[in-house]
Amino acid sequence: MRGVFGTRRQFLTAAATTALLAAANRAHSAQSNVITIWVGSWWEPQVPVAQQLWAKDFPNVRLNIQALPINGYLDKFTAAALGGSPPDVVDLDTTWVSTVAAQGLLETLDKLVDKVPVADLAPAVWKASQFKGTQYAIPMRSGPGVYYYNKTVFDKAGVPYPKDGWTYADLLDLARKTTIPGQQYGIGVPADISDPSNVLTLFAPILWAKGGDFITPDGSAPAINTPQSVAAITFWSDLYLKYKVTPEGTPNFTTTRDIQPLFEANKVGLLTSSSNAFDTFSKNPNLKWDMVLSPDGVNRGGGWTMGVPVGASNPDGAKEFLVWLSQPDILAKVLNRFPANKKALELPPWNNPAIAIFKEAEQGARSVPSVAGWFQMQEATIVELQKILVGQKSPQQAADSAAATIARIISENK
Amino acid sequence: MVSTRRTASRRSESISLKAQRRRRAYLLVAPAIILIALMMIYPIIQTIYFSFSKVQLPALRTTFVGFDNFMRILNNPETGPLVQRTLVWIAGSVALKMALGLIAALVFNAKVRGTVWMRVLVILPWAIPSVVGANLWRWIVQTDAGVLNQTLRSWGLESWALNWLGDPSTAMFTVIVAYSWGGFAFVMLLILARLQGLPEDINEAARVDGANWWQIFRYITLPSLSGVLAVALILEIVSGMNSFDTLMIMTGGGPANATRIWGIDIYKTGFTEFNLGGAAAQSVLMFAAVIVVFSIYGGVNSRIARRQGEPA
Numbered sequence: 148m149r150g151v152f153g154t155r156r157q158f159l160t161a162a163a164t165t166a167l168l169a170a171a172n173r174a175h176s177a178q179s180n181v182i183t184i185w186v187g188s189w190w191e192p193q194v195p196v197a198q199q200l201w202a203k204d205f206p207n208v209r210l211n212i213q214a215l216p217i218n219g220y221l222d223k224f225t226a227a228a229l230g231g232s233p234p235d236v237v238d239l240d241t242t243w244v245s246t247v248a249a250q251g252l253l254e255t256l257d258k259l260v261d262k263v264p265v266a267d268l269a270p271a272v273w274k275a276s277q278f279k280g281t282q283y284a285i286p287m288r289s290g291p292g293v294y295y296y297n298k299t300v301f302d303k304a305g306v307p308y309p310k311d312g313w314t315y316a317d318l319l320d321l322a323r324k325t326t327i328p329g330q331q332y333g334i335g336v337p338a339d340i341s342d343p344s345n346v347l348t349l350f351a352p353i354l355w356a357k358g359g360d361f362i363t364p365d366g367s368a369p370a371i372n373t374p375q376s377v378a379a380i381t382f383w384s385d386l387y388l389k390y391k392v393t394p395e396g397t398p399n400f401t402t403t404r405d406i407q408p409l410f411e412a413n414k415v416g417l418l419t420s421s422s423n424a425f426d427t428f429s430k431n432p433n434l435k436w437d438m439v440l441s442p443d444g445v446n447r448g449g450g451w452t453m454g455v456p457v458g459a460s461n462p463d464g465a466k467e468f469l470v471w472l473s474q475p476d477i478l479a480k481v482l483n484r485f486p487a488n489k490k491a492l493e494l495p496p497w498n499n500p501a502i503a504i505f506k507e508a509e510q511g512a513r514s515v516p517s518v519a520g521w522f523q524m525q526e527a528t529i530v531e532l533q534k535i536l537v538g539q540k541s542p543q544q545a546a547d548s549a550a551a552t553i554a555r556i557i558s559e560n561k
Numbered sequence: 562m563v564s565t566r567r568t569a570s571r572r573s574e575s576i577s578l579k580a581q582r583r584r585r586a587y588l589l590v591a592p593a594i595i596l597i598a599l600m601m602i603y604p605i606i607q608t609i610y611f612s613f614s615k616v617q618l619p620a621l622r623t624t625f626v627g628f629d630n631f632m633r634i635l636n637n638p639e640t641g642p643l644v645q646r647t648l649v650w651i652a653g654s655v656a657l658k659m660a661l662g663l664i665a666a667l668v669f670n671a672k673v674r675g676t677v678w679m680r681v682l683v684i685l686p687w688a689i690p691s692v693v694g695a696n697l698w699r700w701i702v703q704t705d706a707g708v709l710n711q712t713l714r715s716w717g718l719e720s721w722a723l724n725w726l727g728d729p730s731t732a733m734f735t736v737i738v739a740y741s742w743g744g745f746a747f748v749m750l751l752i753l754a755r756l757q758g759l760p761e762d763i764n765e766a767a768r769v770d771g772a773n774w775w776q777i778f779r780y781i782t783l784p785s786l787s788g789v790l791a792v793a794l795i796l797e798i799v800s801g802m803n804s805f806d807t808l809m810i811m812t813g814g815g816p817a818n819a820t821r822i823w824g825i826d827i828y829k830t831g832f833t834e835f836n837l838g839g840a841a842a843q844s845v846l847m848f849a850a851v852i853v854v855f856s857i858y859g860g861v862n863s864r865i866a867r868r869q870g871e872p873a
Contacts, residue, residue, distance in 0.1 A: 225832055250618040250619065251617075252619050339815060340814060341809070341810075395727065396724060396726065398724075398728075398815065399816055400727075405703065457619050520834075523834050526833055530815070530817060534817040536816065537816050539729075539817055
């Protein structure tokens with residue numbers, strides 16, 4: 148019998164062949180000696196290093212490390228996870244873990260805890276790799292925030308450089324003294340919604356130092372509109388609105404796209420960042436700069452941590468890779484950003500005195516809340532912060548609006 | 562009798578051959594049809610299905626919730642301003658692209674030396690990837706060190722140097738300009754192609770009859786362009802509805818949601834809130850809006866065709 152697509156036999160043969168090919172492909176993936184790893188683009192030069200070191204220990208298993216641009220990185224992972232084709236290992240910013248884990252997109256890694264050197268890991272990154280007491284990722288990179296200061300800007304204003312042990316009152320004083328309107332500004336404040344992590348790198352330590360927080364310690368209610376939090380928000384927004392010690396474009400500024408270039412152009416005196424900016428500034432021979440610990444001894448402990456997505460085709464290989472990479476000697480050689488392991492920091496190139504400040508900063512590092520719906524909470528907070536900067540709301544009004552949204556998100560995620 | 566049978570037999574063979582050819586043709590296009598079904602029809606059906614469901618990750622388990630997702634959108638106080646901003650975005654970018662495209666096409670249709678190279682130059686923004694274009698514009702309009710404000714200040718126009726992307730009152734306008742800059746060349750090309758197909762004798766005759774350039778443009782050129790203008794308009798409206806990358810790169814929807822339009826909201830609902838049902842409901846509404854636009858276009862087009870005596 149012939150149909151539109153030829154004989155039924157032809158059709159069945161074609162269908163069976165397709166099914167067999169698909170099955171064979173799946174079987175190949177399942178038994179594959181490949182571990183696919185997604186990391187940020189800064190890994191690019193380290194990929195061959197990691198592959199060579201791995202090949203010595205595991206010659207029969209290949210590492211397929213894909214260094215992806217940070218823009219759209221998480222979206223790509225989410226889309227791949229939903230489409231059933233996630234990588235075996237995914238490197239995640241610490242602020243992403245709780246939201247992604249709450250959606251069931253990551254495997255639990257509690258069984259790996261005994262196999263990794265927990266005592267040596269940066270506490271803020273370790274804590275941020277958990278959600279509701281369960282381990283969902285293994286930290287590899289730590290990112291405590293420090294303040295970078297531009298010596299040219301300070302020298303031009305005749306102002307002494309900031310010193311460890313300074314306070315936010317000192318910061319405001321220095322920022323005011325170094326600001327020459329239209330020429331240079333005391334501090335760069337990121338406030339763009341497209342770069343939430345860096346907005347929090349500056350804002351969250353102010354919030355914490357003033358006794359405020361985003362939510363209560365038990366995560367049951369918002370705390371962003373307590374008097375202490377509102378005082379912190381007021382301090383933060385006054386830098387732009389009242390004291391005008393930040394550049395005019397602040398409401399739309401990101402650290403890397405706007406503030407760092409202005410810092411390098413000697414137009415901004417202070418900026419907050421992790422060791423990322425260290426790498427950038429070190430390559431600029433014309434820039435005179437140094438670093439100081441954050442005021443009042445508290446900073447946002449960012450970092451990157453590796454998880455195994457649900458639906459990974461080689462989860463066992465993925466876990467083997469995580470245990471392997473977490474060993475200090477391997478981590479020190481493979482990473483080109485500040486490792487999250489203190490023993491790795493004692494090895495070259497991380498024992499360089501020039502970066503010893505980041506080890507000190509670890510002591511005051513604190514992570515943002517690791518709760519379900521954190522993405523929404525931070526977005527709601529930043530949008531309200533922007534509304535203050537553009538004159539639409541007062542700090543109290545913005546804080547109350549953010550608190551109402553956070554309360555709704557908490558109740559929806561119960 | 563024998564001859565009749567032979568003729569009937571030949572006719573039957575011919576029909577059979579035609580049927581075979583048709584079957585082979587279907588067989589050859591079958592992969593494309595399957596691909597289209599998989600890539601376009603299935604996602605549309607799934608989106609509609611999701612829009613009536615609560616979708617749980619990671620297995621995409623669905624629970625039917627009826628019109629809940631749609632009701633949430635309608636009851637959300639942010640929906641009104643969101644729709645308003647989206648309409649401003651579409652109207653602004655379409656108007657600017659159409660105006661620039663028409664003016665550029667009329668200028669480059671002039672038979673003077675150098676227009677071919679000028680055309681190539683004008684097309685360049687369209688050829689630049691939107692991500693690059695958006696970052697370029699962000700750099701140009703940066704308040705403190707951007708080329709635009711630096712130039713204005715150097716000319717003594719200090720008060721014209723605005724906080725282009727950091728102020729809600731100028732952010733939307735700035736992004737519309739950047740987006741239109743990258744896209745008006747497409748409209749220009751469409752119009753230019755039509756203009757170059759128009760016979761010059763009619764314009765000559767009109768000039769002989771004493772018509773000035775405005776009368777020629779108003780009564781000869783513009784009516785001749787109505788078809789291509791309608792096509793450009795419809796394509797640009799749909800493109801405006803779907804836009805995402807320029808806005809996302811230049812402002813992320815900020816400041817204070819001033820440039821957050823429907824497309825960005827769908828993205829954030831889906832990927833920030835992981836509310837796939839809500840994002841699907843928003844997408845369905847946008848899809849319905851696109852269908853309405855196409856229906857209006859179809860109706861207008863048929864009317865024009867009937868008026869011109871062409872089959873609708």
